[in-house]
Amino acid sequence: METSADRPLCLVTGAGGYIGGRLVPELLAAGYRVRCLARSPGKLRDRPWAGEVEVVRGDVTDPASVGAAMRGVAVAYYLVHALGTGRGFEDTDRAGARVFGTQAAGAGVRRIVYLGGLTPAGVPERELSPHLRSRSEVGRILLASGVPTTVLRAAVIIGSGSASFEMLRYLTERLPVMVTPSWVRTRIQPIAVRDVLRLLVGSARMPADVNRAFDIGGPDVLTYRDMMLRYAAVVGLPRRVILPVPVLTPRLSSHWVGLVTPVPASIARPLTESLRHEVVCRENDITRYVPDPPGHPIGFDEAVRLALKRVREAEVATRWSSVSAARAPSDPLPTDPAWAGGSLYTDLRERPVHAPPEALWRVIEGIGGENGRHPPPLAWSVRGIADRLVGGVGTHRGRRDAHRLRVGDSVDFWRVEEIEPGRLVRLRADIRLPGLAWLEMYVGVDDTGRTRYRQRALFHPHGLLGHTCWWSLSPFHALLFGGMARNIARTAERADGHGLGDGTPPPGRTASPAVRRTG
Template sequence: MSQEAVDERPLRCLVTGATGYVGGRLVPELLAKGHAVRCLARSPGKLRDHSWAGRAEVVRGDVTDEDSVRAAMEGVDVAYYLVHALGTGSGFEETDRRAARAFGECARAAGIRRIVYLGGLTPAGVPERELSPHLRSRAEVGRILLESGVPTAVLRAAVIIGSGSASFEMLRYLTERLPLMVTPGWVRTRTQPIAIRDVLRLLVGCARLPFEVNRTFDIGGPDVLTYQDMMQRYAAVAGLPKRVIVGVPVLTPGLSSLWVGLITPVPGAIARPLVESLRHEVVCAERDIERYVPSPPDGLLGLDQALRLALKRIREADVATRRPSAAAPGAPSDPLPTDPEWAGGSLYTDHRERAVGASPEALWRVVEGIGGENGWYSLPLAWALRGWLDTLMGGVGMRRGRRDAARLRVGDHLDFWRVEEIEPQRLLRLRAEMRLPGQAWLEMTVDRSPAGGTVYRQHALFHPHGLAGHAYWWSVFPFHAVVFGGMARNIAAKAEATNPAGAG
């Protein structure tokens, strides 16, 4: 088949690693270009909540299982290799080596026209044996695929900026939680970060590279800076005070990974190899990819713009689960259902649930009538004090009350809250407008239990902003049982008092 014929028709793409950070974001980008997509996943069920789940074929398999790889490659034009064994233990290099060889052999036998692999940017002039195990394995996988006999494009990236990227999450947590840092020498190592949007654009573009292209490409954004610089830029974009960073030469990569593990929720098995890699300067030695996949008219995203996209507020419509709706695909920087629990920053929650001996309609009347003259059903003095403190700090306090004594609508003010979402007879979500070192929501839902009774669920959520946000949450946490526990208990009691028999 001619190159022109391939270019004119949609391609059939196999994506491995679709449950991972990059793969899960690549699939909708390929679909948007009109390509057919098949995903190879060890746990296909993990992909069912993605917005694209009904438009892509999902097959069960593993890159270490040649039979499943061979079957998944039938009828495929382009195979994306987006998996690695990082975090699986000390033997990950051998696992990566074996999987890459099997993948290349199966691709050649299946007549795959191109392999596209996303690896790690390696420092120029450093022998492969001197690289960290993580970078060394990435480089070896790229070499194996290039030697497979199938035209291969190996994209080599340093830090990828986007919510959910392990490197970015390390940056996020370290910067937000530590206004003063005693850091190892690697924070002064230069790197060239790239936005996830640009990574995906290049991955999609590589599907149509000329057949004769079989090589590596360095990819990076327009900014070259140190990890320390990135932390300061993150702080500025996030609205945090400038960080005080003191470098010391005595922290080894092993000690550094323990330090990162203590401060951040990124698992140590992932953090350690990433930290070890940070001792190498990783800056693009060439930009040849531009000849084949030109940059967009507005250019590559700079670090500040990429950070702003990655730091977009958690979607209000999905704040209770921290997972975006499957019906609402978002931008590449948005969270995905398959992102790990530690991705996306901290979100503290207080959950209460009670069976209520009243009809759902009676319970909803109490929920919709909350606030204003009706109060908040727990410790009136505490709520009044919180409102007074907010007023003292320049906030709205409790003086706004509510527009209507019985009915609420989206956008209504409700004391120092704002109605963000309302589903009549079922859900009320409020967003705090008081002065807080973070963002807060209060969500109340009315549901029927499987046995036919009524259930009241209440979520208080807080997304902290910097160390002050974390300190605030833990300072008020001891009072939650009284304030939020009392609220749930008294709302249920009020509904039962007005509808003791549970009649509608």
């Protein structure tokens, strides 16, 4: 009978990064044990898989910590790079790769797996962009380490959270008309993150005599312009007007990207410099060792749909409890950079309520229809009339049950998307908007035992019009969202006979038990 000790142990560096953080659960699902090497182990504490792996402290440039982490390891994944750390990142990458290869050889590691960058055919390494040159050099160092090594070379990875994909997303969504650098004509062979992870996991089982690099890519070869146009088509945006000009150098391009997107310039600049190179697979030998299952490799359009699926299903609205549901490899993670996952505007309101949680919940569950509307009827009606004028549902659908809510119920122009009885209601707007909108209402209790009402409005804009819509209405958010939170709290207090709606109990009355516990 196989025990956990019989399963091969994989070492993953870069588990806090985009690929590493998604590879760990895939390795666990494939039956491997996993050890993660991290400079700051505490940063992995909130990962959904944290309790299933061993985390050790160390740095790839420190031989002692890497050597200790290699003990008992069968397969070592090198998924770190110094991109974004400023000048000298090539030296850091070089030093880390040498330490990693030397320590892996000394520990008897069976295989190293490295994810590098796809390089253009016929271009000497010295003429590559610094980003691609460093990736290529790291691959060569690991291949010469004496440990059988698999180097996977990929171009643009399509998945929410990938820096290259986020650049593509923001540029396309925010600019209906673009004056672009000439590199938008460069041919690229993108690959879905699901295929990258599948090939990384499969590489662990390669025969011992395999020590080489493999080009990996999806089925489509596209220019960057093609990718922007196809992204717009998948998302449903109007066709983008793209006007390439030759005067934008890589340096100017990175500043242009920095103005339009939230991707940091320290990352955007080396990526845009690399886009001047044509990166297309020259071979597909990887399939000899890791065969493609049905439906793979995933095409560009489907990869984009998968990358955006979480947004469509409202998973962007992270639960108040921060409980992590099962995620697909292309989903964003809570630990991704703040600029990943597309734009999500948030209006957060929180108020103490001098009434028991049950009283507040009754008000939340009874919102809308004939029971009352928050914000006041005038604001509600004006928005409904505007929606009806453009063919929407308006605000007069009411609700099926005056006292109970169920998932799928309509509440005026909202629809119940999620409900946790006594705790949380999430509504999705059914009205016509240039984007997706949700409203969350939450019943909580603070550390002192006081009831608290939390309200969060979220808006995922669709194109430039969506961004404009949010910011044009932002001066009225205090009236709409603030008024709604205030009215719900006051209604709960009046219904329970407590408070004045401003956080203080009424004169001459005894505070509710929840208030009394505050001291």
